[in-house]
Amino acid sequence: MRLSTRRKAPEPTTPGTHGTARVDRRTKGLTKRLRDGDVAVIDHVDIDRVAADALVTAGPAVVLNAARSTSGRYPNLGPEILVDAGIVLVDDLGDAVMEIPEGETVRVDGGAVYLGDTLVAEGTVQTPQTIATNMAEAREGLSDEIERFAENTMDYLRRERDLLLDGVGVPAVSTKIDGRHVLIVVRGYHYREDLATLRPYISEYRPVLIGVDGGADAIIDAGWKPDMIVGDMDSVSDRALASGAEIVVHAYRDGKAPGLDRVTDLGVEPIVFPATGTSEDIAMLLADDSGAEVIVAVGTHATLVEFLDKGRAGMASTFLTRLRVGGKLVDAKGVSRLYRQRISNMQLVLLSLAGLCAVMAALAATAAGQTFFGIVGAHLDTFWSWVGSLFGG
Incomplete structure (x- = not known):
């Protein structure tokens, strides 16, 4: 029995998740160049649902956030979406993580981020439990955020009154x-x-x-x-x-x-x-x-x-x-x-014609139907002969 001579690629000798760093303070810009298995490095306070969905679609293995993924301002949905998708989320890493050169291989072990053997930054690994705790705290502060929203609404209305009311x-x-x-x-x-x-x-x-x-x-x-x-x-x-x-x-x-x-x-x-x-x-x-x-x-x-x-x-x-x-x-x-799609008049006409053709085909396949079509054909011949005699006589 021959043994396979194919060798496996060497496994990393250091623990943690390894990946190519893609760095951008704008999450929208980063998702355009992220590849499956990359390490996304962002600076995004309160990761929102749209940003999280875009990151999940891009498929990074890890998301490193220089800011807090949930600040407590309101119960944002982004962190839960990322973690539920199986993406490792480490946040509150500070500005040092944004200094990682684009394209370098980084290692993430728990909340620690390494470039080679050098510790770059340490943050908090988000789990379903920590996210639930953050969401509960954020809901408590929601009333303050709504009050600030009301103040901002009045300010905007004063500035854009002519546009909103009169166009x-x-x-x-x-x-x-x-x-x-x-x-x-x-x-x-x-x-x-x-x-x-x-x-x-x-x-x-x-x-x-x-x-x-x-x-x-x-x-x-x-x-x-x-x-x-x-x-x-x-x-x-x-x-x-x-x-x-x-x-x-x-x-x-x-x-x-x-x-x-x-x-x-x-x-x-x-x-x-x-x-x-x-x-x-x-x-x-x-x-x-x-x-x-x-x-x-x-x-x-x-x-x-x-x-x-x-x-x-x-x-x-x-x-x-x-x-x-x-x-x-x-x-x-x-x-x-x-909404329910309407049937147009043309579709009804075509449907009726299709049904009529089906009935005629069924009749033509029977002896009685063939006799019927023969009689109809004879009458049509007589009619056209009479019409011809009018114009030719």
Whole structure:
């Protein structure tokens, strides 16, 4: 019996998890270059659900967080999502962990992070038990956060009263929206699943498709073409920007638009929309002011925790925008539950013809049916002979 001569790769001689470090203070930017089994190094206070879902999709073995994954400000869902997915989460490591060079192999043993034999930082390993404790403490401080949210809401309303109440400052767009359904896609909570369930609705109603930054890529990946792209252009691809969609660049109130140069460099002439709110909020305001009949939202924020995930700076605009467009706004999940595909007149005609053909085929297979068709054929011959004699006589 021959023994295999194939050798196994040598196992690491030091304990812990080994992986290639990918370092970025912006979690959104990091997930674009993460690979399965990497070690993600981030600086993200209160890891939110969207960031956690993006990390899980990328598949790192470990997430090292320089900040606290749950600060106690509110019960954020991100840490639980990461740990439930089997990803090791070590947080509160401090700024030293952000100094790890990109692409270096690091070792994580418990809460300790090593670069070679050098201890870089030590933090806290999150487990289901520690996360449950953190969530309980965060819920106790939720009332204070809601009070701060109320204060921020009033401040935002004072600054953007003309925009919210009268639509002052909303730019005119060439995309025909008046009287149509509008589907706004944000690459947020369960956007892939929602788009999949909305396929019959999109096929029948042909809504205006608006992608908010990376939501435009989600529309293209699902097999459609966006009619409009709204955002600061930090997470949308060049492919989407060059798709022929109308581009609306979200600018600061002072007119500065960091994403404007990127769009113009592609040879696209955009529209600039200065506003304090978030990009998904100005997309809704734009659709509402342009006369949309219904606004369907995919991947946007709908619950209290989801609003808090945005941080206090973004919560007020999100909340007030939904009050402004509330009569038209429908969440994608509501559409998928209430919508039933209608049968068109053409489909009914085709169905009737198919049934008639089936009946005739069945009759033709019987002796009585063949006799019947013979009699009908004889009468038709007589009729056409009579018609011919009228025109020929």
